[in-house]
Amino acid sequence: MTRSFKTSGAPHMPPQTSVANVMLLVLYALVPGVFAYSWFFGPGILIQIILATVFALLFESLMLRWRGRPLKPFINDYSAVVTAVLFALCIPPLAPWWISCIAMLFAIGFAKHLYGGLGQNIFNPAMVGYVVVLISFPQAMTAWIPPLTLSEHSLSLADSLITIFTGQVPVAGGWDTVTQATALDSLKTGIESGRMVTEIRTSPIFGDYGGIGWEWVANWFALGGFFLLYKRVISWQVPIAVIGSVILLSLPFWLADQDSNPLPLQHIFSGALVLAAFFIATDPVSGCVSNKGRLIFGAGVGIITLVIRRWGGYPDGVAFAVLLMNMAAPLIDRYTRPRMYGE
Numbered sequence: 614m615t616r617s618f619k620t621s622g623a624p625h626m627p628p629q630t631s632v633a634n635v636m637l638l639v640l641y642a643l644v645p646g647v648f649a650y651s652w653f654f655g656p657g658i659l660i661q662i663i664l665a666t667v668f669a670l671l672f673e674s675l676m677l678r679w680r681g682r683p684l685k686p687f688i689n690d691y692s693a694v695v696t697a698v699l700f701a702l703c704i705p706p707l708a709p710w711w712i713s714c715i716a717m718l719f720a721i722g723f724a725k726h727l728y729g730g731l732g733q734n735i736f737n738p739a740m741v742g743y744v745v746v747l748i749s750f751p752q753a754m755t756a757w758i759p760p761l762t763l764s765e766h767s768l769s770l771a772d773s774l775i776t777i778f779t780g781q782v783p784v785a786g787g788w789d790t791v792t793q794a795t796a797l798d799s800l801k802t803g804i805e806s807g808r809m810v811t812e813i814r815t816s817p818i819f820g821d822y823g824g825i826g827w828e829w830v831a832n833w834f835a836l837g838g839f840f841l842l843y844k845r846v847i848s849w850q851v852p853i854a855v856i857g858s859v860i861l862l863s864l865p866f867w868l869a870d871q872d873s874n875p876l877p878l879q880h881i882f883s884g885a886l887v888l889a890a891f892f893i894a895t896d897p898v899s900g901c902v903s904n905k906g907r908l909i910f911g912a913g914v915g916i917i918t919l920v921i922r923r924w925g926g927y928p929d930g931v932a933f934a935v936l937l938m939n940m941a942a943p944l945i946d947r948y949t950r951p952r953m954y955g956e
Contacts, residue, residue, distance in 0.1 A: 636691035642837030649833040653826030657706030665697035668717035676726040699739040716742030759793040760826035796824030797928040823882030831887040838891025854911025855890035884929040906949040
């Protein structure tokens with residue numbers, strides 16, 4: 614007795630992973646950092662994540678319709694959601710709602726689909742959206758709130774919703790009572806005014822290494838990054854190169870003049886450096902492919918970030934560093950690709 618089995622064309626081995634599975638793992642890895650962010654800075658960040666996700670999916674759907682592509686396979690790959698979450702984690706928790714709308718228009722519509730869609734974009738979409746709104750609306754993008762332990766007026770979920778959608782803070786004194794300079798901003802402004810680092814760090818905004826709250830957020834993002842390394846979603850070269858280049862470059866300056874240069878760990882645990890090292894600079898589409906290229910790419914991100922922080926016009930330069938290295942990635946890959954077998 615013979616039996617027949619249904620067969621299909623090659624390849625017969627099913628893929629071990631998919632875009633959707635990878636993106637879901639990235640979202641899972643972001644959960645600890647998001648939790649820490651909301652714990653130290655209130656529920657505003659959760660609202661920003663929801664807003665950015667809604668606008669990202671909206672523009673994703675519109676662009677797919679415009680390009681004549683089916684919605685379901687591309688909407689369900691969660692790539693737009695990852696872009697939205699990474700962007701939301703980079704903006705002030707009380708930024709007005711239209712910031713996310715404009716940023717996602719440029720991130721999804723311009724940086725992603727005008728280049729051909731997922732897998733074809735040259736620049737990291739989340740960083741494109743962030744840089745567009747940062748340059749266009751600097752006042753709204755610098756209205757950072759202090760950690761809840763230092764805030765005189767803690768905003769509830771309802772207060773955060775009112776602030777984000779109306780632009781009015783429902784507490785006495787308005788914006789001046791709920792916003793404060795970040796640790797990076799205080800450090801940059803103080804050094805430029807001639808103050809010593811030890812004097813600047815007497816401010817209560819500073820913690821053991823970075824800013825109060827920010828250093829814990831960085832720790833939890835690092836935990837998520839280690840999870841991605843364990844799952845082999847990302848390679849170790851980029852995170853090690855980003856963090857290692859920052860330490861190696863800033864350490865000699867700190868040893869030479871500790872009054873004018875912060876401790877290297879101050880750079881690591883302040884701002885978005887850890888988030889960028891594990892979640893942004895590791896983007897396989899806009900980054901490098903070869904192992905040697907990834908090391909160069911990550912080192913470039915770390916070095917440019919330090920240069921902007923020290924001599925640039927912005928307290929943090931992670932987004933600009935990533936975009937500049939995105940431009941250099943094809944050239945880096947060209948000169949760092951492995952030799953072909955037999956050559």
